Amino acid sequence: MTLVVDTALEAVAGIEDGATVLIGGFGMAGMPVALIDALIEQGAGDLEIVSNNAGNGDTGLAALLAAGRVRKMVCSFPRQSDSYVFDELYRSGRIELEVVPQGNLAERMRAAGAGIGAFFCPTGVGTPLAEGKEQRTIDGRDYVLELPIKGDVALIGAHAADPAGNLVYRKTARNFGPVMATAATTTIVQVSSLVELGGLDPESVVTPGIYVDRVVRVGQEDS
Amino acid sequence: MTIAVTAHETIEHLDRAALSRDEIAARIARDIPAGSFVNLGIGQPTTVADHLDAGSGVVLHTENGMLGMGPAAHGDDVDPDLTNAGKVPVTELPGASYFHHADSFAMMRGGHLDVCVLGAFQVSEHGDLANWHTGAEDAIPAVGGAMDLAIGAKDVFVMMSLFAKDGGSKIVPTCTYPLTGLACVSRVYTEHAILLVGATGVTVVETFGISVDELQARMDVGLRRLEG
Numbered sequence: 490m491t492l493v494v495d496t497a498l499e500a501v502a503g504i505e506d507g508a509t510v511l512i513g514g515f516g517m518a519g520m521p522v523a524l525i526d527a528l529i530e531q532g533a534g535d536l537e538i539v540s541n542n543a544g545n546g547d548t549g550l551a552a553l554l555a556a557g558r559v560r561k562m563v564c565s566f567p568r569q570s571d572s573y574v575f576d577e578l579y580r581s582g583r584i585e586l587e588v589v590p591q592g593n594l595a596e597r598m599r600a601a602g603a604g605i606g607a608f609f610c611p612t613g614v615g616t617p618l619a620e621g622k623e624q625r626t627i628d629g630r631d632y633v634l635e636l637p638i639k640g641d642v643a644l645i646g647a648h649a650a651d652p653a654g655n656l657v658y659r660k661t662a663r664n665f666g667p668v669m670a671t672a673a674t675t676t677i678v679q680v681s682s683l684v685e686l687g688g689l690d691p692e693s694v695v696t697p698g699i700y701v702d703r704v705v706r707v708g709q710e711d712s
Numbered sequence: 713m714t715i716a717v718t719a720h721e722t723i724e725h726l727d728r729a730a731l732s733r734d735e736i737a738a739r740i741a742r743d744i745p746a747g748s749f750v751n752l753g754i755g756q757p758t759t760v761a762d763h764l765d766a767g768s769g770v771v772l773h774t775e776n777g778m779l780g781m782g783p784a785a786h787g788d789d790v791d792p793d794l795t796n797a798g799k800v801p802v803t804e805l806p807g808a809s810y811f812h813h814a815d816s817f818a819m820m821r822g823g824h825l826d827v828c829v830l831g832a833f834q835v836s837e838h839g840d841l842a843n844w845h846t847g848a849e850d851a852i853p854a855v856g857g858a859m860d861l862a863i864g865a866k867d868v869f870v871m872m873s874l875f876a877k878d879g880g881s882k883i884v885p886t887c888t889y890p891l892t893g894l895a896c897v898s899r900v901y902t903e904h905a906i907l908l909v910g911a912t913g914v915t916v917v918e919t920f921g922i923s924v925d926e927l928q929a930r931m932d933v934g935l936r937r938l939e940g
Contacts, residue, residue: 515776515777515795515799515813516795516799517792517799518776518792518793518794518795520797540811544816545799565854565855565856565857566826566854566855567852567853567854568801568851568852568853568854569854575852576852579852580850580852586719586852586853587817588853588854589855589856590855590856590857590858590859591775591813591817591855591857591860592775592813592814592816592817592820592821592859592860592864593859593860594813594820595812595813595814595816595817596814596818598814599814610821611821611863612821612859612860612863612864613859614863614893614894615840615891615892615893615894616859616890616891616892616893616894617845617891618859618888648793654898658810659793660778660791660793660794660804661774661776661777661791661794661795661810662794663777663780663810663811663812664776664777664812664813665812665852666812666815667812667814668812668813668814669737695812697771704725712819
């Protein structure tokens, strides 16, 4: 059952210290900045964050990192021209980092959301990121065993939602949102538009409401 | 490797200078078959797009979830929800489609992408790729989609300078930097030469402003010539 709430702070209520939080976005596209700001205000710490990047500039995920709330980052590409907040934490030994190839990051969350216990994947065979992992040769090709990544919470951004929690996205801001929505115990979504029941074309829904627990509308756009 | 080389014998262009970066990009664009689905890596490989013929039917894939990517966006066309893998604002072409990250990478691993073009620190003579980490102790490792692309695309082209700043060849018997993928690169495009790499080692397709013999003197790997 999806709950539509009025404020981002209500949306993030109950996130606990030590939680694993999946955060959508590729750079700033699709990043749920209002939910992250609310999480900072809400106060949970010692978090494990799973997100493609490790923050850009001073806002969104970078602000959560700067507030000292993150114990570990799981991401594919932490190093960017404007990832100075993460860089400083990492170089001073104040944060753990697990680097995961981008496709494995997505597929491991997909597996979690789809009830798959593990999968054999060709990505990374023979590289340092496969060290210590079980390998198998199937039909002449080598694969590495990859385990699911499940979140306690997912924070994602979408374009529009209806009261049933059905979601549509905009352009490349879709990125990790649909996968993360399936992979967390509690999925929390910020949207820029909330439409009435029946206002979304069922043929065009990308994330069905079964995956969505809380929705909050942010920004100025009216439905 | 799935794309055949059209030349029958090695060509040495001795009457000209080495290729500029722009000329390398143009050569890669020329070698991508019409109608291919192509992913261009961040940085120099992105410039290959500037040389693709509009009538070629080449469809660009960006791993953050789009097919039919158009040129960089400027001015009023900039949309924060529409970027390429380097987070640069881009445009969409008619016929474009959007999809989520798991689908985007399934396209790579599933063998649906024809070509990707990547930069590299080193390529081994058998096509191993090292392009994500220098191994330096203070470097922050960041792999992005490089490992998925390396093993996913049917053909992996590398675009790089042939020699490092210390003068050493970046095509090596065995990579010393941490690997991105094993035996995945099929061709290497450099300012001095276009080379095939793979199970039979390094084969020179063309040279620019230098002879095969001169190149051989500067490299630790054996160079073969194309034979008709």
